[in-house]
Amino acid sequence: MFADFIAPLTPEQFFSDHWPDTPYAGPPTALPGRLLSAVPELGSAEEVLRSFGGPVSLIQRNGPHARVPRGSDALPMYRAGFTCYMRHAEREFAGLTGLIDEAALRLGLPPARMSCEIFCSTGTSGVPLHSDFDVNFALLLSGSKRWRLAPNTSIVNQTTMCFARDRKQADERQLGYAHAPFPERMPDDAREVTMEAGGLLFLPRGWWHETYSTGACMQLNLVVKGPHWARVFSGALEERLLEAADWREFAYGVSAADGPGHDAAVDRLADLITRFQKSLAGEDPRTLAAELVTSFRATDPRPAGG
Ligand SMILES: [Fe+2]
Incomplete structure (x- = not known):
């Protein structure tokens, strides 16, 4: 299933040209059929939310954040324009464990340090400038999403998420690990990519990014969280x-x-x-x-x- 996930790249191309530090933005492709047959709920955001038994974070760009105990509780907020963020989707959708196990085998990393996350939104959504400590394979399941990406020249191998200089950091230790101040905004020469349904964005650890999307949009992220x-x-x-x-x-x-x-x-x-x-x-x-x-x-x- 991992090979389907990164297609049309072959695993050999992926490992020689991209893993672990070079981004890859793939073209729109037919969604991996094996993924959808393993987890049919991924065909619809409302179905994902109805089926998701774990907590859901509700996010608005530069706006309020909240959390509800179950996906069904998030449905009204999803319809009202909040982005819904679900962690550890493999605990809710057992069909995703095959993807994790196969990816872990290919990457030579422990499956327990990998997980699946789902984002879904309607209307205008996106996240402001930040960089993640984990490695993300972001497969857009539906909709269209614009990304701006820039390499991180401030900190190497951060261990939590980092934000723009003027925001409060989630973990102040990262400022001590940094060798230069964090940026205030995305650099003018940031790489811009627009992902369409079926496209995979491989986002290495630490890259600064911000996203914009309009309309119904759902993304499945396979994330690698170490170990260091x-x-x-x-x-x-x-x-x-x-x-x-x-x-x-x-x-x-x-x-x-x-x-x-x-x-x-x-x-x-x-x-x-x-x-x-x-x-x-x-x-x-x-x-x-x-x-x-x-x-x-x-x-x-x-x-x-x-
Ligand atoms: Fe991110």
């Missing part, structure tokens, strides 16, 4: 450390105020680090890396589909 190397290393390292009773000890004093309790906690952790450093002495980095990657694979949460 820090997660792989720290997760696998934790598994290794937990093999030793000393590392399983509760961190008594870790939150103590400055004073003897705090000093004792620092001494205890310093002792553990010293012994860990000694245990690593002479260890081949490649051998350690192979062990950690294998451990991560075995302990990271399992697939959406199995």
